[in-house]
Amino acid sequence: MLMQIIRKFNLLILTLFVLSVLSFALVYLFPGDPIVNLTGLKHSSPENHQYLIELHGFDRSYVYQYWLYLNNLLEGQWGLSFSSGNPLWMEISQTLPASMELSAYALLLSLLIGVPLGFLAGFQHYKLSDYSLLAASVIGYSTPVFWLSLIMILVFSLQLGWFPLSGRISLLFDIPHQTGFMFIDILLSDFEFKNAAVNSALQHLILPTLSLTIVTASIIFRITRRSVIDVMASQYILTAYTRGLSGWQVVFRHGVRNALLPIIPLFGMQFAVLLTNAMIVEVIFSWPGIGNWLIQAIFQRDYPAIRAGMLAVSTMVIILTVCTDLLAKLINPALTGERRAQI
């Protein structure tokens, strides 16, 4: 097991190294002056410019520059945004939690919906309920998330007027930024209308979460169903039946665990897909997360922001993937890494 952890850790370090090299290369690959792309300081005086070049080692070898770059990265010195002039570290630490929050709720909800329904369909294999759930999941899975979001807005916001269509919380609530997770921030704040604020935040959360959940839950449902069907058709289940165990006993003693174990790492892999979808949903719902922020940065050709945003998002996805892999290994040491998602 220790070897496993060490191997994973090595993989993580190596991937992060490649990523940081890539993002450093972007400083040179983006148009314009590399030192400007690195620091985000656009109009500095010639003396200041020279000072920056020396400070970041741009008058020395690439290796030394990269070394300084890495040091700055680890210290949270990511440069400044072209468009707002704020430190990127600050901007990303304010937007990333919003995306995490959205993705986490959507994942949780998808698991709550997808896994039980997957079991249901698996047990009801080749029956009407299975087919209807399967058909629903095909629709959910193949609907483009941006289109779904727009339809949601059209129906629930504009026609019915039930939910707002933009932001995380009504702007009338001035909740100070502390952790970046809205509900925790509301609880920590000394705001007098906490209930109203929570209510408002919930209303803003529902549509984007649902848009994400429908797609993700469909995928999780299909993975679960497949796994349950495989398990229920296996020899040991038949054996259990012939030993005279009731349906319930078979399912709970043998079915559930054996069906869930192989698919837990696949759920982890969904997180990357989920985050990608979340970034799209953010743009449509004006959710102040990293996706929306990155799109704005791309529109405004804010090179330092694009570089840092890319690095932050990919780092997070990699760390999460490695963590779920490890977790899956801990639960089920027999797992080999060769299993691919069957959808």
Place this chain on the structure above:
Amino acid sequence: MHPKTPNRLFRFTLAVLLALSISGCFDGTTATSSVTGVIYCSEGNPTSFNPQLDTSGTTSDASSHQIYDRLLNFDPQSGKIVPALASSWLISQDGLTYTFQLRRGVKFHNTDYFTPTRTFNADDVIFSIDRWRLDSHPYHYVSGGNYPYFTSIGLIDLISNVKRINGYRVEITLARPDSSFLANLATDFAVILSAEYAQKLILSNQQERIDNYPIGTGPFRFKEYKKDHYIRYSKHEDYWQHKNAPNKLIFDITTTSSLRLAKLMTGECDAIAFPAHSELDTIRERPDLTLDGRPGLNVGFWAFNTSKYPFDNPKVRRALAMAIDKNTLLEAVYYGSAVSAKSLLPESSWAYQSDVSETNYNPVMARKLLRESGIDEGFTMNIWAMPVERAYNPNARKMAELMQNYLNQVGIQVNIVSYEWTTFREKLKEGQHDSVLIGWSADNGDPDNFYRPLLTCSAIESGTNRAMWCSEEYDSLINQALRYSEIAQRIEYYKLANKLIAEQLPLVPLAHAYRYRAHRRELNGLVINPFGAIRFGDVEKQ
């Protein structure tokens, strides 16, 4: 063979899911009723919070009437000049000396970054005017040192002295009589800043904060600005005029007009800026929304960069003007909410002239003139299209695409260029364009406010003369017009100026648009101000 499956499990799970989905539905209304405030969906980011530094309507909207006051105001209904921070004024016989009596007991904002120790007095007036008037003033070059409005109308040279007579009396002396002087003091740009705050910032060496963390006497205090997201203001409890401003004012920065309208429908915004002209009917149809419209003092035009070849040739400019069909552009872009422009002035101005000579759509003639001027088939030029909507041009990009097609027919290739609004204006000022689709909204009812900023030589420097056109003859006409206070005499000079513009065509006037604003029915007191920026101080929400 398939084992019997637990049907009860299926039913149970279904019941749980149903219960979950039902409990998930709750009343989605009035979550915000315990917190009162007004949310305005604005169209872009202000460049700062000091309208002295910028002529952009976005900046004025976000600061001028929210945070600050002026010595004088325009009454939005009648257009008359009314007292504001100056309670009365006297003009000397020769028209050169203006004495202002100032209001007492007017309090500045008390915020977490500044606590005033005194009320408004003559020092604040002198500081605010001298800042843009004198190169030697310690604040003149803070935040760039450009005061485009005052530069473009020549106010800097007009005022020869500003003198303190006592704490509540200020005397301003002019170099020559100018009948538009008071009107200029009532514009969005002539705001009064706090001299005490400026002094405090000098001590901590943070001068540029004066424009980004503003202190004024207006109905709202500045609280927080997050670029591309929102601006927050809170009520100024000690506002001198009244106590009934909303508790909170929020500008929700939403650059897409369809999204602004959607937010208005869902009630996330109480009022929106610049509803798209294609959506006006949608707003009119809804009982919960109100659409206000009035003819605006504005003009949308197509300006040529006359400092560049071949646009320095009036013949080429005339040919290009003939190549486009104004009426089609008007129908396609304004949806019938604008009238075709003959000159710079809209019909509601007293100096409007109905018999100005116009160019007509004539592609054959255009082609002929182009060939005569040595412009061959396949010549490439660019049209810069504003990235933002304005009343005078709600969709510059679409207009540019239509013009691209027209110019193609006379053998000219067109590239359409656009940048983010602030960058766009910076690059225009540098004269990087061949031609640009832009316009002008007046800041006061005086015709000088069109003629001077748009085409005089001094306005090239301040960046409002987009045609980069400088004509001594024109400048002298515009200057002479101001020497007279009789309207009939002034009109004669403006007629001559119109004639000159029609001959030289530094720009092609396209349209005068109605100004529209949409808001929810429960919002009262939001009037369209024909003389500039939006005012939220008198608004109330039922």
